[in-house]
Structures are given as C-alpha cells and as structure tokens.
Amino acid sequence: MKLLFRYLQNLPTKSLKSGLMVLMFAAPQVAGIGFNQENKVLAQTQLSCPAGTIPATFNWTPSNNLADFLRQSLNAEGVGVRFEFTESTSGVIDTEESRILNSVYGGLPAPNLFFNIGPQKTPAPGGATLNITFSQPVTLASPLILMDIDRNGERDLGFIYQDRVTVTAFNNGSPVSVNTRTLGSPSTVRLTGNLAEGINENSFPDRSDGNIEVVPSGAVSQIRILYEPGQEYGTPTQDESIGVAKITICAPAGSIGDTVYNDTNSNSTQDNAEVGIGNVPVTLVGAGSDGQFGTGDDFTRTTTTDSNGKYSFTELPGGNYRVTVNTPPSGFTPTQVPNNPVTLTPGQKIDTVDFGFNQRQVGSIGDFVFSDRNRNGVADNGEVGIPNVTLILRNSSNQEIARTTTNSNGIYGFPGIPLGEYTVEAIRPGNNFNPTTRTTLPANLTQNNPNTDTIDFGFQSTGVGAEDSPNIRLLKRITGASRNGQTVTGVNFNTFTSDPNSNNDDSLNDAQRQLIRGVPNLSTPLTSGDEAEYTIYFITEGGENLQNIRFCDLIPQGTTFTNNSLTVNGAGNGGDNGRYLSPLTPVDNFSNICPANNTNGAVLVNLGVLPGGNVGFVRFRVTIN
Structure with a gap:
C-alpha cells in the first residue's frame, strides 16, 4: 500500500458539488479525463498587447462557494478587479454551487468560475448579472471565454432548461462593442450579436461544445454578463449553469536598466x-x-x-x-x-x-547561504536562501577585513577586494540550524580568477517537522506481528527502518527517526490467525497550522480488523479518537476521501487542526483470514 494525497471532486454534467482538499491513505489509483475525438476545438482569436504592456492573469483559486470566491483579492500586475453578482429578483443565484472549480470545465483546465442560477436544483425565478469591473481601463490579452452554454437534451429526460447569455462592455460608462464567436465544433450555441443561446443538447465538462469567445473592440473598464433562463424550448424545470475562464489583460510593464x-x-x-x-x-x-x-x-x-x-x-x-x-x-x-x-x-x-x-586589480567574493533541506551540501533547485546570516572575510593573516549579512534571498557579496588569499566564515544562523557544509571556506583571488562567486554555505533546521512551507508527511510501518499470542521472531520492530520503495523518509533528521519504529514490509510470511499491527505516523512541517486534516485507511483484503485495537495519538484541536466502519457501511462525509467502496472495512480519523512540528500516529491491528 502507498500513501497518497488526493483532491477528489464529483463532476456532474450541469450541476457541480464543491470539492474538498483532503488527506487520505489509499491503494494506488489512476484517474483520467476522456475526450471525445469528434469534438473539435476551434483556435481562439490571437490578440496582442499594446507597447509598454504585458499579458497578466487574474489567478483566482478554488473556493467552496460564492462567498469564498468574492473574498479573494485579485490583482494582475497592479491592476485590480472586482466581481459583483446581482439578481433580478431574490433567490436567482445558487451561492453554494457558484464558485471556483478545481476541475476541468468546458474542456479547459482548472480553476474556472462556475456560475449557477436556480437554487437547490430548482428553476431560476429570473436572471442574474455578473459585473466584472477593473480598477482602470484595460485591453484584453486574450478573449474572454464563456463555457457550457447549451440546453437540455436526451440525458435530461423530464427536465427543461436553456442558457441565455448577453455580454456587454463599457469604458468609464461608454458602451464598447464586442465580437463573439463559437469555439466548439459542433457547437451548442447560437450567436446573435452579443447574445448567446443554447440550442443543442448539454455538453460534458471535458468538451468545448458550449464555449464562446468575447473580444471587446477597445479598452474596457467593465464587462457585464447577463445570465437568464431561456424560454425557447419551454418553461425551465431545473437549475442552469455556465462557466467563465480566467481573465488575462494587458497590464503596465516595468523595466530595469541604466549604465555600465x-x-x-x-x-x-x-x-x-x-x-x-x-x-x-x-x-x-x-x-x-x-x-x-x-x-x-x-x-x-x-x-x-x-x-x-x-x-x-x-x-x-x-x-x-x-x-x-x-x-x-x-x-x-x-x-x-x-x-x-x-x-x-x-x-x-x-x-x-x-x-x-x-x-x-580587485575582485569579489560571495554567493549564497541556503537551507539545505536534503543535507547533501549542495544548493539544489527549490532550496531557498537564509536571510540575515553574518559572514566574515579574513585575509591570509586571519585578520578580519570585512563582514556582511545575507539579503532576504540568502545572497551575500564582498566587492572591490584586492587580489590575494582569503577565508569566508558563515556564522551559524541560530541554535536550530546545523551546518551541512564547512562553515569556513577558502577564497583566493588571482589575476586569472579575480572573482569568486561560488562560496556557498548550507544549514539545515534541527527542529522536528521544520520545513520552509506547511506540509504533512506520512509513513506507514508494520510495528508488530504475533502468532498464537507470541511475537513473531526474526523481525526487529523497535528501530527505524527506511522504506526502499519510497523517498518519503529519506530526509528525516535524527530526532524524527527516533520517533518512528517498525518495518515497511514483513519478510516472514503470516498465516491464518496471525495478527499484524499497522502504524501510520504523521509529521507536520512548517510554521502554519494545517486545517481540518482527515484520514482514511481501507482494511487490506484478506484480513479482518481486530476490535478495540484502534489508537490515535497527536490529533489536534477538533480531532477525534477515530472509528472503524465494518464492510459495506457508508463512509458518511468521508466519501470523497476513501478511494473505493468500503468492501473490507475502513479506519476513519478526524485529525483536526494540526500545528507545524507536530508528530503523531494512527495505529490498529488486523487478523489474517
């Protein structure tokens, strides 16, 4: 079994339920998205930015509902944007379904804005308007893409709906004309000027049948999207939804330069x-x-x-x-x-x-003091600099001639140094850091090599769970096995054993290794009636809390959970002591965590809010069938 992080989200054709970032233990699975080869995607119109500007995208992030999205502060190279939703009458917009999806929609990669009218699967009582207002007039760097404009079809037996979307644009109150074009072939959309209406059967999320592009004829300060239930095919009997892709504008560009x-x-x-x-x-x-x-x-x-x-x-x-x-x-x-x-x-x-x-004839000495996360003494990609580290430059007589500190990115330098032999000493950043390189290194400046910019120093934090960003690490071990009430011999369960098939434990420090015992696999085969004890250790890393961590482990096939054997240690605020669900019992609100049907039982634990640097475990036993 392997430990995986998964983001699971159900994706119906027209109405999407919010997903949840979760932690889970699962057998390996591969998920994919299928694309119908008959669906042809037409190329978007290629736009260009005026001189002095560059393309910049408003990078929204997935949200649980509309309110979560509207709390996001979006900025693209200094240009702000505000999204405002209004209704023709109360109760038009489904504020739970409308959100930023973390999944493919309209054939476009995540994240995308999902706009749903008609609360709780009921028909919308009117129309809703999305006003997209920029903090200053902008030119679009790529067309505005609206997705999934369609109507009911054979898959919607007994239900009626039709998407009807009108797009207008303004520049400080003055109308700006827009050009529209369908992007799906075949398309589910009929365009009449700036009006788009669904006329063919609804599409799937991985297809572009219902997509259109909108290109304003000039700079805009606001784009207005009016979304109404169409009546062409009858009175609507269900909710409706469309999508909006991320918006890319032409933002003011910067420059750097001067004189040599x-x-x-x-x-x-x-x-x-x-x-x-x-x-x-x-x-x-x-x-x-x-x-x-x-x-x-x-x-x-x-x-x-x-x-x-x-x-x-x-x-x-x-x-x-x-x-x-x-x-x-x-x-x-x-x-x-x-x-x-x-x-x-x-x-x-x-x-x-x-x-x-x-x-x-002068030279320079310097380079980088870095957080050596893997302790290999080399500044690898992704290993960040350590700021405010003191470095001392000494001459061949060991006299101090200069000192400096690293900047916010761990960079330091001693410029204008006469040619000669020197040493550079890096002072330990603090008690929680151990060096992974020598702390004093030679630096010789010669006529052929007056500049030495390779004097790097590495340090690693010694705190348990210390890392540069929030993370949680899981390690599963077999921590016991017994036969007829006696411990199986020939296996040492009381020391740390690295897993040769996983690199998840390669960078553990000595303090962390002392907390983890057991073996990743048993070389001694177990027989019917034997018991095995599993322990899943979790180590949180970084200085921030990890919110609402939940855990699911399916009981292995060929075994039976041992009653009253479940133990949870180190759960955070809001956590619980875990529970065992017998085979085929519904997994309740853990359904988007457990990766398969509960055919052999499952262990479910709510670990709650875990602080950085926390170490704990979930432990249970099974009997071999």
Missing part, C-alpha cells in the same frame, strides 16, 4: 567625467511568479550596452530579479555591482542599476 561605466577613481559612483562602456553583455534572471530563484519558473534575458554604456530590460512583470555582468570588459574589474535581487513593483521603471568597472 568606467569607474576611473574606483569610488563606486559614476561621476560626471566617467563615460559608459559599450558592447558589454548584461544578464537579467527573473525569479518567476514564485519569487524564488533556482526553481522551474525562472527566466533569463540578455542584452548589450550601447555606445554610451546604456542598457535596458523592458516589458517586465513585477517580481524579483538579478542583474549581472558575467563577463567584465577585457582588462577591467568591478567596482560597483547592484544589490541583488532587484525588486520591481508592477509597472515600475527602475533606471538606477549601475555597474562600475576599472582596470585596477
């Missing part, structure tokens, strides 16, 4: 008589949307200074950047380097990132 210059007096400032140096390559590395360097969304750009030493990186989103001159002008050494990272706010123009060079 000849610092003749080596004072790290460009004075009036100091000229720029042309044809110098400059490199910019962006940390991407996660704000962390060394991860998969990093991106790199390069440019070259002009004849006056000027350079500029334009059309940049807000975020963290490193700007470097990796190859100094021939015969020159750096005297001024920017403080990296450079933090750019959305739309900001920064023109003060200078580089100074002169022909004096």
Whole structure:
C-alpha cells in the first residue's frame, strides 16, 4: 500500500458539488479525463498587447462557494478587479454551487468560475448579472471565454432548461462593442450579436461544445454578463449553469536598466567625467511568479550596452530579479555591482542599476547561504536562501577585513577586494540550524580568477517537522506481528527502518527517526490467525497550522480488523479518537476521501487542526483470514 494525497471532486454534467482538499491513505489509483475525438476545438482569436504592456492573469483559486470566491483579492500586475453578482429578483443565484472549480470545465483546465442560477436544483425565478469591473481601463490579452452554454437534451429526460447569455462592455460608462464567436465544433450555441443561446443538447465538462469567445473592440473598464433562463424550448424545470475562464489583460510593464561605466577613481559612483562602456553583455534572471530563484519558473534575458554604456530590460512583470555582468570588459574589474535581487513593483521603471568597472586589480567574493533541506551540501533547485546570516572575510593573516549579512534571498557579496588569499566564515544562523557544509571556506583571488562567486554555505533546521512551507508527511510501518499470542521472531520492530520503495523518509533528521519504529514490509510470511499491527505516523512541517486534516485507511483484503485495537495519538484541536466502519457501511462525509467502496472495512480519523512540528500516529491491528 502507498500513501497518497488526493483532491477528489464529483463532476456532474450541469450541476457541480464543491470539492474538498483532503488527506487520505489509499491503494494506488489512476484517474483520467476522456475526450471525445469528434469534438473539435476551434483556435481562439490571437490578440496582442499594446507597447509598454504585458499579458497578466487574474489567478483566482478554488473556493467552496460564492462567498469564498468574492473574498479573494485579485490583482494582475497592479491592476485590480472586482466581481459583483446581482439578481433580478431574490433567490436567482445558487451561492453554494457558484464558485471556483478545481476541475476541468468546458474542456479547459482548472480553476474556472462556475456560475449557477436556480437554487437547490430548482428553476431560476429570473436572471442574474455578473459585473466584472477593473480598477482602470484595460485591453484584453486574450478573449474572454464563456463555457457550457447549451440546453437540455436526451440525458435530461423530464427536465427543461436553456442558457441565455448577453455580454456587454463599457469604458468609464461608454458602451464598447464586442465580437463573439463559437469555439466548439459542433457547437451548442447560437450567436446573435452579443447574445448567446443554447440550442443543442448539454455538453460534458471535458468538451468545448458550449464555449464562446468575447473580444471587446477597445479598452474596457467593465464587462457585464447577463445570465437568464431561456424560454425557447419551454418553461425551465431545473437549475442552469455556465462557466467563465480566467481573465488575462494587458497590464503596465516595468523595466530595469541604466549604465555600465568606467569607474576611473574606483569610488563606486559614476561621476560626471566617467563615460559608459559599450558592447558589454548584461544578464537579467527573473525569479518567476514564485519569487524564488533556482526553481522551474525562472527566466533569463540578455542584452548589450550601447555606445554610451546604456542598457535596458523592458516589458517586465513585477517580481524579483538579478542583474549581472558575467563577463567584465577585457582588462577591467568591478567596482560597483547592484544589490541583488532587484525588486520591481508592477509597472515600475527602475533606471538606477549601475555597474562600475576599472582596470585596477580587485575582485569579489560571495554567493549564497541556503537551507539545505536534503543535507547533501549542495544548493539544489527549490532550496531557498537564509536571510540575515553574518559572514566574515579574513585575509591570509586571519585578520578580519570585512563582514556582511545575507539579503532576504540568502545572497551575500564582498566587492572591490584586492587580489590575494582569503577565508569566508558563515556564522551559524541560530541554535536550530546545523551546518551541512564547512562553515569556513577558502577564497583566493588571482589575476586569472579575480572573482569568486561560488562560496556557498548550507544549514539545515534541527527542529522536528521544520520545513520552509506547511506540509504533512506520512509513513506507514508494520510495528508488530504475533502468532498464537507470541511475537513473531526474526523481525526487529523497535528501530527505524527506511522504506526502499519510497523517498518519503529519506530526509528525516535524527530526532524524527527516533520517533518512528517498525518495518515497511514483513519478510516472514503470516498465516491464518496471525495478527499484524499497522502504524501510520504523521509529521507536520512548517510554521502554519494545517486545517481540518482527515484520514482514511481501507482494511487490506484478506484480513479482518481486530476490535478495540484502534489508537490515535497527536490529533489536534477538533480531532477525534477515530472509528472503524465494518464492510459495506457508508463512509458518511468521508466519501470523497476513501478511494473505493468500503468492501473490507475502513479506519476513519478526524485529525483536526494540526500545528507545524507536530508528530503523531494512527495505529490498529488486523487478523489474517
């Protein structure tokens, strides 16, 4: 058996129930989405952003209901947006069904806005309007996509509905015309100007039959979507739903740049008589949307200074950047380097990132102090820097000549250092950190190698469950086996044994390993009547609470749960002592956690709210049939 995290969500054709992020123990399963090959998706209209702007998306996140969604503060590169729902009469919008779905809808990947009218599966008594209002006039970077516009069909025997959607746009109160186009082939939609009506049988969530695109003819400050129950095929007898895909706009772009210059007096400032140096390559590395360097969304750009030493990186989103001159002008050494990272706010123009060079023989020493989560002594992708670490530079006589601290991303540097032999010492960040590299390293600056930017120091937190972000780790072990009331011999259940088929326990520290005992598998076969004891350990990581953690473990086939053997240790606030459900008993509100029918019994536990650094376990016994 393997331990898995699952996000499970039922996805009916027209009416979707909210899903729940849960923790579960389950046999491996593979879920998939099937696509009908006869459903052809037409390409969206390709739009382009005006000069000085870049595409930016309002990244909403899955919600349990409409109120949860409306509490989200959405911003795309400094441009805000507000979603407001109104009703022609009370009780039109189903505020529980309307939400942000974490699943495919209209053939588009999650998350998408699900807009449902008609409470509790009943017909809507009127229409509802969604007003999408931007904090400033914007141009769309891609068409607005509305999904799942259709009507009842053969699968809706005895029910009638028809989606009727009207889209209008405005710029500070003045109407802006819109162009509409169907995206499904065949399509379930009839378009009449800005009116879209469902005319064919309802579609499935993984198909685009009911999708349309909306392209305003100019900049807009508001888009209005009127959703009404159509009457063309009879009086509606059930609720109705459509979807809205994430919105991407053209947002103001930022820029970073300035001058690479000849610092003749080596004072790290460009004075009036100091000229720029042309044809110098400059490199910019962006940390991407996660704000962390060394991860998969990093991106790199390069440019070259002009004849006056000027350079500029334009059309940049807000975020963290490193700007470097990796190859100094021939015969020159750096005297001024920017403080990296450079933090750019959305739309900001920064023109003060200078580089100074002169022909004096000086160099630089520095690089990175990082949180070495896997203790391998190397800064791997995803391992973040440790801020405010003190570093001391000493000369060959062991005299301190400079000290500095790492910035918020763990970067440090000693610029303008004369050539020679040095050492750099990293002071331990605190009592909860142990070094994974040497804390004093040599750094020699020579004419051939005046800049040493590879002096890295690694530390790992020693606190139980300490990590950089909230997480929960599960490890399942067999912690006992007996035959005729006697412990099975030949197996040591009282020490930690690593699981060769899983890396979930590879990075446990010594303190954590002392809390976990048992073996992942039994080499001694058990026979009918023998008993086996299972223990599932859970370790929470990070400094934040993990909310409403629930646990499900199906009793293995070929065994029977041993009555009164269930023990729960370390449950948080709101947790319980667990319970055993006999085979075929409904799993109640754990149905979206347990991965299969309850054919052989199940152990269910509500672990409640777990703080970071918590260690506990769920333990039970089974009898071999």
